[in-house]
Amino acid sequence: MTRRVFRYVPFTIEQDRTAEPEYEARCVSGDETECGAQSGTYRHPGPVEEWQRRHAQETRHLRYRRNFGDYAVMRPPAELAALLSGSGGTV
Ligand SMILES: [Zn+2]
Structure with missing residues (x-):
């Protein structure tokens, strides 16, 4: 049995620009039960705010x-990215 050692990798986290973020709202007004009306999902906050108004x-x-939902991509530091892309050498 081999034990794998994970070293700390200082990834940076960036928003994935190729995937659209999602905005939506739900009405939670009401004393006993929530109203529950929903705005639907939009790519921008504008239409959601308009629905609320x-x-x-x-x-x-x-x-x-x-x-609000979006997608995030982990980016390794430059020297590790070179290793991961397989441009020679073993990790
Ligand atoms: Zn409502």
């Missing part, structure tokens, strides 16, 4: 749960 105007509901 419209919903608030129609219902006087003032409290919302907002979700």
Whole structure:
């Protein structure tokens, strides 16, 4: 049995620009039960805020749960990236 030793690698974390982020909101107004109305998912916060304003105007509901999602990519430091790309040498 071999034991693998993982050394600390100082990855940087970047937003994946090739994948669109997602914005959405859900109405959580209401005393006993939440209203639960949903904005739907959008690529930008603008349409979600507009939906909130419209919903608030129609219902006087003032409290919302907002979700934001995006994708992240781990980037190794330059010297390790060279090793991982297999440009000669063993790790
Ligand atoms: Zn509502």
